[in-house]
Amino acid sequence: MTKVNIYYGGRGLIEDPTIYVMDKITEVLNELNVVVRRYNLYEDKKGISVLPKTLKEADAVILAASVEWFSYGGLLQQFLDACWLYGDKETIQSLCMMPVVLSTTYGEKEASLQLTKAWELLGGKPCDGIEAYITDPEDFKANDGYTTFVEKRVELFYRTFTGKLETLPSSNSLSPDTLSRPLSIDLTPQESEQLSEYVSNDQYVQKQKEDIQELSEIFRTLLGDDEDPMSSSDPYIRALSSHFHGIPDISVRFTLEITDEDRCLYITADGDILHCTYKQPKNFEPHVTMKLKAELLTQIIHGETTLQSAFRTGNVIAKGDFKILRSFDELFRFE
Numbered sequence: 432m433t434k435v436n437i438y439y440g441g442r443g444l445i446e447d448p449t450i451y452v453m454d455k456i457t458e459v460l461n462e463l464n465v466v467v468r469r470y471n472l473y474e475d476k477k478g479i480s481v482l483p484k485t486l487k488e489a490d491a492v493i494l495a496a497s498v499e500w501f502s503y504g505g506l507l508q509q510f511l512d513a514c515w516l517y518g519d520k521e522t523i524q525s526l527c528m529m530p531v532v533l534s535t536t537y538g539e540k541e542a543s544l545q546l547t548k549a550w551e552l553l554g555g556k557p558c559d560g561i562e563a564y565i566t567d568p569e570d571f572k573a574n575d576g577y578t579t580f581v582e583k584r585v586e587l588f589y590r591t592f593t594g595k596l597e598t599l600p601s602s603n604s605l606s607p608d609t610l611s612r613p614l615s616i617d618l619t620p621q622e623s624e625q626l627s628e629y630v631s632n633d634q635y636v637q638k639q640k641e642d643i644q645e646l647s648e649i650f651r652t653l654l655g656d657d658e659d660p661m662s663s664s665d666p667y668i669r670a671l672s673s674h675f676h677g678i679p680d681i682s683v684r685f686t687l688e689i690t691d692e693d694r695c696l697y698i699t700a701d702g703d704i705l706h707c708t709y710k711q712p713k714n715f716e717p718h719v720t721m722k723l724k725a726e727l728l729t730q731i732i733h734g735e736t737t738l739q740s741a742f743r744t745g746n747v748i749a750k751g752d753f754k755i756l757r758s759f760d761e762l763f764r765f766e
Contacts (some may be wrong), residue, residue, distance in 0.1 A: 435460055437469040437488040440507030441497035448568040449497045449533045452581060459585040472506040479509045483518035491527045491592035498534035503542040510764050511549050512757055523555045529593035530560035539564055547591050558591050559568050574607040639703045668707040670732035677703035683755050700762050719751035734765040
């Protein structure tokens with residue numbers, strides 16, 4: 432039985448026109464004897480990191496998004512990040528993807544293009560999608576011409592992923608072999624899948640944090656006063672430590688330059704071990720250096736925004752490996 436997975440990155444609002452389009456797509460595909468499985472990312476935000484393994488059960492993929500103010504939102508980006516970090520690239524290379532982006536403001540075509548480029552960079556094959564600017568959802572539903580367009584586009588997508596039509600090659604598909612190098616070791620698809628399960632397993636992560644905290648106290652006692660005296664009382668360090676979700680076999684270093692306080696926070700995440708200090712460690716070479724204000728850092732640790740969102744809006748200036756920059760929000764989850 433042919434299967435299609437829909438990954439919906441909107442908020443699930445009843446007036447969201449994307450939901451109507453997804454329902455129409457499902458109806459058309461069911462008539463073509465296609466089983467459709469929809470994953471609403473807002474329903475299980477902590478489980479997004481394990482969703483790439485669901486790609487193995489699909490013959491094609493639809494990425495559906497709602498543009499409410501800028502781009503396609505953070506949930507769909509988290510899913511694509513998880514595909515990049517933990518997904519089976521061989522599986523993705525065999526999958527056609529149709530973007531579905533409906534906007535109640537400006538930017539539906541740009542968001543659709545971003546989804547297309549992201550899927551190509553992952554190695555997948557994008558197809559012509561559905562993009563629309565909607566002022567009144569009810570008028571959109573009542574327009575027979577719009578409904579016919581959606582039906583025809585779905586039928587074209589069906590003919591493409593069932594092998595009846597070819598897609599033209601793109602230069603973006605050349606990038607994954609050179610870009611998708613792991614940070615430290617090569618992982619098999621099975622190991623990547625297991626790693627994604629560890630990332631989403633709160634009990635496992637909490638137990639690891641407790642063990643590391645106990646070891647940290649032992650070593651702090653043995654080292655005496657050599658540690659930074661501010662580490663135990665500083666609110667930034669406390670927040671980073673309490674929201675840290677280490678990823679096994681991943682070692683990254685960040686420098687946070689707090690511009691209006693004229694000081695730097697040096698962060699080392701080595702697997703499940705976290706070290707934060709205002710004293711620059713010996714031979715410390717960060718993968719990413721970021722400049723931001725104290726007020727913005729406070730908003731990040733309170734869960735009001737993410738570092739990636741602040742970077743996209745220009746409130747964070749960063750230099751270094753931007754792939755590692757994206758991992759910051761995976762390592763520190765302020766929810």
